[in-house]
Amino acid sequence: MSSSRDRPLEGVPFAALIEEIVRRLGEDPSRPGLRRTPERVEEALGFLTKGYRLTPEGVIGDALFEDGHRNMVLVKDIEMYSLCEHHLLPFFGKVHVAYIPRGHIVGLSKIARLVEVFSRRLQVQERLTEEIAQSLWDVAEPEGVGVVIEAHHLCMMMRGVEKQNSYTITSAVRGSFLQDARTRDEFLRLCQSEHRPLG
Numbered sequence: 001m002s003s004s005r006d007r008p009l010e011g012v013p014f015a016a017l018i019e020e021i022v023r024r025l026g027e028d029p030s031r032p033g034l035r036r037t038p039e040r041v042e043e044a045l046g047f048l049t050k051g052y053r054l055t056p057e058g059v060i061g062d063a064l065f066e067d068g069h070r071n072m073v074l075v076k077d078i079e080m081y082s083l084c085e086h087h088l089l090p091f092f093g094k095v096h097v098a099y100i101p102r103g104h105i106v107g108l109s110k111i112a113r114l115v116e117v118f119s120r121r122l123q124v125q126e127r128l129t130e131e132i133a134q135s136l137w138d139v140a141e142p143e144g145v146g147v148v149i150e151a152h153h154l155c156m157m158m159r160g161v162e163k164q165n166s167y168t169i170t171s172a173v174r175g176s177f178l179q180d181a182r183t184r185d186e187f188l189r190l191c192q193s194e195h196r197p198l199g
Contacts, residue, residue, distance in 0.1 A: 014042045048055040048083055051120030056135035059117055063107030064140060072186065074098040075111045077195050084155050089181035093151030093167065095119075096191040097138055100176055100183070111136070125151055125170050133172035144176030146187040 015038035021037050022029040022037060029038070063185065078095040099106070118131040133147040148171045157164050176183050 014186065015039050036174055047120075048081075051117050054117045054120070056114055056117055056139050060106060060110045060139050063110045064104045065107070066103060067100050067101065067105045068103075070107055070143075072098055072100050072107065072183070072190075074110075074187070074190050075108055076191065078112045078115050080115055080119045080149065081150065082119040082121070082123045082125075082128060082151075084153060085086040085124060087120070087155045087159070089154040089158065091125060091151045091153040091155070091178055093122075093149060095132065096146075096148045097132065097136065098146045098177070098187050098190070099140060102141060102143045104140060104142075106140050107137070125149055126151075129170040129172045133174055137174045142175065144180075144183060145172075145174040145180070146177040146184065147172045148188070148191050 003078075016040035018041045019029045022034060029035070064071060066194060072094065074096075075098070076096045078097065079092075079093045081090060081092045083089070084091050097111050097115070114135055115132055117135070118128050129147050129149050132149075133145050136142070136147075137145045148169065150167055150169050152167050156162075171188075173184060177187060178184070
């Protein structure tokens with residue numbers, strides 16, 4: 001177990017660390033526009049990483065309802081915002097989550113909250129996709145689960161190769177989505193169908 005001597009900055013307030021970063025970037029943290037930036041950054045990062053303080057069981061709670069429904073349930077185009085763990089730059093996009101119930105259905109809003117549990121952490125898209133699928137598989141115990149994420153990564157758009165129009169698609173499947181090609185094909189086809197927002 002590491003001691004505080006191994007972590008010399010452990011006792012330094014978060015805002016002071018941000019102030020030093022601003023200074024090392026060549027700015028004056030005392031100028032009017034930057035005076036409250038360290039506190040704002042601390043608050044923003046706390047919000048963007050709130051998933052560390054959440055659990056799948058906690059967000060789903062008692063929203064598992066006994067029901068005999070045995071067909072696919074798909075919640076599509078769930079907005080997702082996360083931070084790339086390699087550069088602390090955002091990646092964002094949409095998540096499609098489907099499952100086939102086995103005796104229980106999940107409150108629909110809880111599926112979106114499940115996405116938040118894992119997206120509001122330092123992440124890579126590949127792991128995020130797997131974590132959402134596995135958590136729904138574990139908590140709801142359905143016949144099958146499918147998750148697809150489509151995301152734009154600012155670490156590719158703003159730096160490095162600077163490819164503005166690229167996006168990344170990842171998928172994860174469990175149970176009948178893995179074993180039955182027809183179920184998997186139906187899920188992927190529904191994910192690709194056009195969605196027209198209300199209004």
